[in-house]
Amino acid sequence: MARAQRSRKTTITVVVLVLLSVTILTANAQGDSSANGVRGFLHDLTQPVVSSVQAVFRPVGNFFAGSVNYGRVADENAQLRYTLNHLQQQAVTNSLAEAQLKQLLALQHLAFIGSTPTVMARTIDVGRSNFTATITLDKGTTSGVLVGMPVVGSGGLVGRVISVSADSATVRLVTDASSSVSVAFPSMTTEQAIVHGEGPDTEMSALYLPTGAKVTKGSLLLTSGLAGGVYPAGIPVGTVTSASSVAGAGAVDVTVSPAADLSNLGYVDVLQWTAGS
Amino acid sequence: MSPKLLRTTAVVTVLFLVQFSLFDSWAISGVHVDCIWTLATIGGLLGGARFGATFGFSVGLAMDLFLPTPFGLTALVCCLVGAVVGQLADRGLDADLGPVVPGVCAIAAAASVLCYPLLGVFIGANELLKAPLLLIVAVDTLASACLALPVLQAMRWAGGREGFAPSQKAPSAW
Numbered sequence: 001m002a003r004a005q006r007s008r009k010t011t012i013t014v015v016v017l018v019l020l021s022v023t024i025l026t027a028n029a030q031g032d033s034s035a036n037g038v039r040g041f042l043h044d045l046t047q048p049v050v051s052s053v054q055a056v057f058r059p060v061g062n063f064f065a066g067s068v069n070y071g072r073v074a075d076e077n078a079q080l081r082y083t084l085n086h087l088q089q090q091a092v093t094n095s096l097a098e099a100q101l102k103q104l105l106a107l108q109h110l111a112f113i114g115s116t117p118t119v120m121a122r123t124i125d126v127g128r129s130n131f132t133a134t135i136t137l138d139k140g141t142t143s144g145v146l147v148g149m150p151v152v153g154s155g156g157l158v159g160r161v162i163s164v165s166a167d168s169a170t171v172r173l174v175t176d177a178s179s180s181v182s183v184a185f186p187s188m189t190t191e192q193a194i195v196h197g198e199g200p201d202t203e204m205s206a207l208y209l210p211t212g213a214k215v216t217k218g219s220l221l222l223t224s225g226l227a228g229g230v231y232p233a234g235i236p237v238g239t240v241t242s243a244s245s246v247a248g249a250g251a252v253d254v255t256v257s258p259a260a261d262l263s264n265l266g267y268v269d270v271l272q273w274t275a276g277s
Numbered sequence: 278m279s280p281k282l283l284r285t286t287a288v289v290t291v292l293f294l295v296q297f298s299l300f301d302s303w304a305i306s307g308v309h310v311d312c313i314w315t316l317a318t319i320g321g322l323l324g325g326a327r328f329g330a331t332f333g334f335s336v337g338l339a340m341d342l343f344l345p346t347p348f349g350l351t352a353l354v355c356c357l358v359g360a361v362v363g364q365l366a367d368r369g370l371d372a373d374l375g376p377v378v379p380g381v382c383a384i385a386a387a388a389s390v391l392c393y394p395l396l397g398v399f400i401g402a403n404e405l406l407k408a409p410l411l412l413i414v415a416v417d418t419l420a421s422a423c424l425a426l427p428v429l430q431a432m433r434w435a436g437g438r439e440g441f442a443p444s445q446k447a448p449s450a451w
Binding site: 006009010013014017020021022023024025026028038039042043046049050053125126127128129130131132134162163170172176177197198199200201202 | 294297298299301302304306307308309311325326327330331334337338342343344345346347348349350352353356357360363364367390393394397400401402403404405406407408409413416417
């Protein structure tokens with residue numbers, strides 16, 4: 001009898017907790033942002049302790065990471081040496097390319113980015129969840145960072161601020177599966193596409209481009225800056241790494257490698273630009 | 278606040294700090310260890326289904342406050358894991374059998390990782406399915422097996438002499 005009663009209590013408890021979880025999930029999904037405020041407050045509260053412990057244990061972590069990734073690091077080192085030699089040979093021709101780039105940037109009305117105020121921020125946390133691609137910055141509302149501001153660095157678009165507290169901000173990277181960026185091709189005036197993130201450490205994709213779009217490997221994609229868009233025009237988003245025709249659809253799918261080196265985001269710039277500004 | 282609750286809070290706090298300070302920065306191909314599944318599983322093993330569900334929900338909700346994923350999703354998964362493992366414990370699965378605990382933790386971690394994006398789909402978070410699931414399952418399964426015994430010991434210390442099991446007057450302490 002007592003056992004049956006206890007079993008019934010257990011079932012009721014589990015059902016109530018599951019319903020409570022579902023209620024919280026749906027309330028949050030429908031735009032209740034109270035959780036974000038608590039998240040930001042707790043992040044500010046725990047960050048000093050977390051940073052201190054990280055500083056102490058980082059060498060240990062680096063040791064293990066180095067052991068696990070030794071082969072990859074060695075390959076990367078060889079690749080970097082090759083790239084360095086290659087770049088040195090190209091140094092002369094780069095001056096010409098630089099002049100062309102300046103012209104191109106002027107054509108893309110990039111100049112205004114130079115006048116957009118920026119906030120330099122340090123990356124203090126990378127990817128707390130295995131299911132999302134995010135970073136955390138050490139600047140928040142007290143430094144003028146707001147939700148929705150674009151983040152650039154390491155050669156291109158990094159992502160967009162999705163939540164902010166007084167002294168920190170969370171940025172959704174362009175590779176996150178829920179990220180989408182409207183892009184234009186600098187070599188063409190009319191073609192535009194949406195580049196979607198495909199998850200952490202995975203190349204992005206742009207689907208169903210018209211076959212008329214002359215997309216080739218290495219094509220640079222810039223933010224289009226469409227009216228009502230969430231990014232200003234002219235920020236490098238990525239380069240096309242492959243393009244394939246969709247059978248029967250008269251379209252082309254492309255994969256895009258991020259312009260920014262997302263594995264090396266020590267410092268980034270937050271553009272103090274919001275949609276409509 | 279009872280001493281048992283204080284000790285349990287201390288154990289959970291230390292594990293969270295270890296997670297944020299160490300595990301989050303030791304990533305293999307971008308995937309890091311999650312200790313939350315181990316915590317929920319051990320809660321179920323030591324306290325049975327009712328305590329496991331409550332404990333899993335509580336630690337999951339606390340973890341949700343630090344994650345960029347949908348708020349409440351970790352709480353839901355941990356609640357279910359705690360309840361299911363607790364049900365097994367109620368039916369005789371003994372946490373004293375050393376090799377059983379890492380095995381149960383590993384299986385529970387794999388199930389949790391797979392459940393996470395699947396439940397996320399129900400609230401429209403389809404992007405969670407694009408995560409490298411197999412790699413996350415591999416890392417979390419292995420890590421959960423390794424963490425099982427230390428977490429078990431820590432939680433046993435937190436439970437004190439009374440423990441968390443329902444037959445030992447534990448509910449009154451909460």
